[in-house]
Amino acid sequence: MIDSYIPIFIIFVFAVGFGIVMVKFSSLFGPSRPNKEKLSTYESGIDPVGTAHERFSIKFYMVAVLFILFDIEVVFLYPWAAAFLNFEPVKMVYSFISVIVFIIILLVGYLYVIKKGALKWD
């Protein structure tokens, strides 16, 4: 059984070797002319300010989590919407009702989010 894993092992060795060889070769043979700008942290051309380990406000996380939630809702709706016209009539009604229930549940969640003030920024 072990024999069949040998190709995977070879790929593994090759991948690690390739990475090391590429990095080593470019640092060995490439030109190296460092200056102050090149050696500083890359911040899209702007001088870096402070450390990266700052505390963020919880509001960012709230918005991000809620965005993912409602984004996934759309992801679920797309395949249904694309397949809707190909259904037989009975199935159309069933699937329509199911999706309406799904959206109502999410709507209640959305209203709850607004009422609890999770989207308030100040």
Place this chain on the structure above:
Amino acid sequence: MTIDQFLLMKNEILLIAIAVIVLIIDLMTDNKKILFPVMIILFIFTTVIGFIYQTDGELFGGMYRSTPLINMMKNILNTGVLIILLQSAGWLINKAENHENIGGFCFILISSLAGMCFMISSGDFLMFYLGLELATIPIAALVAYEKMKFLSAEAGTKFILSAVLSSGILLYGISILYGTNGSILFKDLNNSVEITNLQALAFIFILSGIAFKISLVPFHLWTADVYEGAPVNITSFLSSISKAASVFILLILLFTVFINFSEIWNELLVYLSILTMTIGNLFAIRQQNLKRFLAFSSIAQAGFIPLGFIGGTSLGASTVLYFLLIYVFSNLGAFGVVSVVTSATGKESMNDYNGFYKTNRGLSIVMMLSLFSLAGIPPVAGFFSKFFLFTIAAKQGYYFLLFIAVINATISLYYYLLVVKAMFINENEQPIEKITSDVYAKLGLAICVLGIVFTGLFGIIFDYINTLSKGI
């Protein structure tokens, strides 16, 4: 797909409906106290429907299945959550800082229960995993519910980290099983699973993932800290309902999908059982905090459950169900008293209970009955459930395991009686004052006492479970 088939999911649909209704009421009113009685009535309705309307069949190409036995499991969980909701009324309604959160608390608790129901009636590892996560993630929120308390927040973090680890291990096992069999449907796996090294590894991963949730030793290390930090009602939820749900799905998996592996899991469960009983008991003796004490006692109790799995008989399955039914009642009874006392006085230490009987007769008698039932003293139900488990192990010829289990039952008697002694015999200058508990808590404790006293006396309940478990 017709309406009848949707009725198979009646329990889950009703639970989700209640959860949404709770949210809507929470949005509409400012007086959150109205919400609680409405939700209790709806929940009692769901629980009663579960007992009356039996379903049998499968949905979505076998991804969801429902049998009378699974119905019974859901009924046990529903009853347990009903008791917990009744017990948490005091904590939610009497404390002003919790008023805002009544809706959220009930919503999260009920959606966790819905996840457990989906998990139990899954016919597919995908559905099983979704249900497991729907059950676990809300619990993490509940554990950290008193977010201003340091211990509660710490417990929440510990819980979510250990839950992530166990889910990861479980998923790894499932993926290996899929890789070797090409299917994750229980029906297909039933025929194709066979003992090879890789599949045995997958089985062990899945078993350890579930053992995390049941907190069998050596997967128990998160238990004590999380149980201590969480609010009392959530501790009781974790130690009875969550544990029972995980045991149910383990039972279904072992008896259907992994029945070919029975020689492996018989041996494994013997060792897990011995370790869990012994270590749980030895740690429980030393505890002074009553919540922590009940946490370790629940680990020790979980150690007795694998006795019923041994041999893979349907009688064993019904014994496990019966044990858990009684365990839910007695554990919730003990936690109910602790919850009433904690929300009234804030005292959790065992020494505070000295002389408890002089001031609070009713509560101390409920506590005594629950502890007697947990210890397994004859007139109450706990004796019968433990005795039946022992007979299953004896019938299969595991006498060494039986010997260890009996010794552990005796050790556990010592520390349960220590609490009873503190309440009834020890003197105290300043005992806990007379507590008048609210209607909800009284109703919850009354259900527990009825369960503890009558489940053991009427053999018909065991016979009923036994007829159901033929068609697992």
